[in-house]
Amino acid sequence: xxxxxRHGFLSLIAAVALGATAWAxxxxxxxxxxxxxxEIPKGTWAHRMSGSKVxxxxxxxxxxxxxxxxxxxxxxxDVPQIFGPTLMMPGQxxxxxxxxxxxxxxxxxxxxxxxxxxxxxxxxxxxxxxxRWRARQLST
Amino acid sequence: MYRGVTLLLSxxxxxxxxxxxxxxxxxxxxxxxxxxxxxxxSGSNGSELKLSTYRGKVVVLAFGFTSCPDVCPITLAxxxxxxKKLGTDGNELxxxxxxxxxxxxxxxxxxxxxxxxxxxxxxxxxxxxxxDAVRKEYGIMATRKVVGTSHLYGHSSFTYLIDAQGKLxxxxxxxxxxxxxxxxxxxxxxxxx
Numbered sequence: 377x378x379x380x381x382r383h384g385f386l387s388l389i390a391a392v393a394l395g396a397t398a399w400a401x402x403x404x405x406x407x408x409x410x411x412x413x414x415e416i417p418k419g420t421w422a423h424r425m426s427g428s429k430v431x432x433x434x435x436x437x438x439x440x441x442x443x444x445x446x447x448x449x450x451x452x453x454d455v456p457q458i459f460g461p462t463l464m465m466p467g468q469x470x471x472x473x474x475x476x477x478x479x480x481x482x483x484x485x486x487x488x489x490x491x492x493x494x495x496x497x498x499x500x501x502x503x504x505x506x507x508r509w510r511a512r513q514l515s516t
Numbered sequence: 517m518y519r520g521v522t523l524l525l526s527x528x529x530x531x532x533x534x535x536x537x538x539x540x541x542x543x544x545x546x547x548x549x550x551x552x553x554x555x556x557x558s559g560s561n562g563s564e565l566k567l568s569t570y571r572g573k574v575v576v577l578a579f580g581f582t583s584c585p586d587v588c589p590i591t592l593a594x595x596x597x598x599x600k601k602l603g604t605d606g607n608e609l610x611x612x613x614x615x616x617x618x619x620x621x622x623x624x625x626x627x628x629x630x631x632x633x634x635x636x637x638x639x640x641x642x643x644x645x646x647x648d649a650v651r652k653e654y655g656i657m658a659t660r661k662v663v664g665t666s667h668l669y670g671h672s673s674f675t676y677l678i679d680a681q682g683k684l685x686x687x688x689x690x691x692x693x694x695x696x697x698x699x700x701x702x703x704x705x706x707x708x709x
Contacts, residue, residue: 462687463655465550472544
């Protein structure tokens with residue numbers, strides 16, 4: 377009786393896992409906004425000058441074509457900053473759309489490493505790609 | 517009253533149309549756009565090269581060096597193709613190409629190099645200090661690498677799009693097609709007046 381109950385429980389878990397995987401692979405993907413916004417907060421330069429290691433951006437930004445493929449960079453600091461690929465004035469923003477899946481490396485003084493990589497993934501067309509995309513969303 | 521409402525609607529439509537245009541630009545758009553820093557360099561045409569000389573035209577500003585093996589030839593060929601595709605509107609476009617290699621790129625060498633792509637393209641060169649200053653104003657990176665007995669540069673590969681009022685409007689990443697340039701340049705040219 378116990379073995380039967382355990383078997384039923386495991387079957388239920390397997391069915392749920394299978395259902396979740398099927399949903400992750402086949403359900404349509406939607407994104408609330410195609411913009412991925414990153415900001416240099418006010419005071420970043422002052423913090424750096426005082427010797428603090430301020431890391432305000434991830435070293436790698438991942439975008440996905442058709443879902444989140446517009447990078448928006450905003451410099452809210454009081455001084456110009458090389459942010460992403462270019463020099464940005466205080467209060468200025470750059471809205472950079474991507475149309476080609478690739479890996480882009482930019483110099484960026486907002487990073488302690490001085491470098492920023494933007495990985496643009498293709499639209500997750502296959503079920504396996506959708507599962508990976510959803511897994512990545514859960515982990516970020 | 518009626519005139520007031522019409523005026524208000526016209527202003528609203530103009531604002532919406534302007535925002536919509538910027539949203540469709542394929543390049544990265546700066547908001548708000550700042551005035552592109554002016555500079556004074558030696559032009560490949562034998563004259564002083566000042567950005568402000570080209571006020572009234574849309575300028576594509578590129579940085580590179582004539583010995584560049586990959587990025588520069590592709591970018592300049594794309595720009596030459598874009599200018600051809602623009603037809604007579606191509607007269608409203610000026611490509612300005614500033615060297616990061618003052619050791620080798622004098623005005624004559626740049627003239628000969630650029631003429632192979634499009635004789636209307638203008639190059640800019642100067643002392644290392646002058647060129648450093650221009651790069652700093654535009655946030656351009658250039659790193660010298662020794663290769664055997666020669667040298668190369670790793671440099672920023674995007675171009676800037678500057679409107680007819682001299683404002684730095686957009687940044688076109690490397691790899692975009694001539695059609696993408698034509699698309700964006702037409703939008704900027706339409707906003708000339």
